[in-house]
Amino acid sequence: MDLAPSGLPVQDSACPVPPEQRPLEEYRQLQRSWFFAWADAGPGALARALVLSWLLALAPCLLVAGGSITLRQDPARLVLAGCTAALLLPLFLLARQGLGWSYVSRRLRAERVEYEESGWYDGQVWEKPISWRQQDLLVARLQVEPVLERLRRGAALAALLLLAGAGLCQAL
Numbered sequence: 001m002d003l004a005p006s007g008l009p010v011q012d013s014a015c016p017v018p019p020e021q022r023p024l025e026e027y028r029q030l031q032r033s034w035f036f037a038w039a040d041a042g043p044g045a046l047a048r049a050l051v052l053s054w055l056l057a058l059a060p061c062l063l064v065a066g067g068s069i070t071l072r073q074d075p076a077r078l079v080l081a082g083c084t085a086a087l088l089l090p091l092f093l094l095a096r097q098g099l100g101w102s103y104v105s106r107r108l109r110a111e112r113v114e115y116e117e118s119g120w121y122d123g124q125v126w127e128k129p130i131s132w133r134q135q136d137l138l139v140a141r142l143q144v145e146p147v148l149e150r151l152r153r154g155a156a157l158a159a160l161l162l163l164a165g166a167g168l169c170q171a172l
Helices: 023-032 043-065 075-085 088-109 130-171
Strands: 112-116 123-127
Touching: 023 088, 023 130, 043 075, 043 088, 043 130, 075 130, 088 130
Parallel strands: none
Antiparallel strands: 112 123
């Protein structure tokens, strides 16, 4: 069995599905993407990227919050409102990553592969051989599922911080 540079087995070319539409290749493309690689690189890399995105959103959010006459007279609430609103960007980024990784997970776990031959409304379906199913299922369970779990935990934490910040803004 041949191995790709990523260490995953190379699936033979007897398949009618174009190589770039095969679930294992879509997984490799996601791994190589700079955006989706955040979650795949580990919890530290994901946390750094999310904190950086929060910091980038913080200045514009503070500027917008500063436009409120009520908040301008209460600096603590102004900063808290800006910090809370800035959490929306990391939350949206986590949602986008979750959509991408769950799409690949579904494709890896599926028994059939839907694909386009010419890319224009000619959808075909090809049933994966048993060996491909086993391999794809292993990749989905051992590689993709931990990434999805990491994204779920990150989204839950961001949502919790958003709700706590909104609650504190109301309480002050």
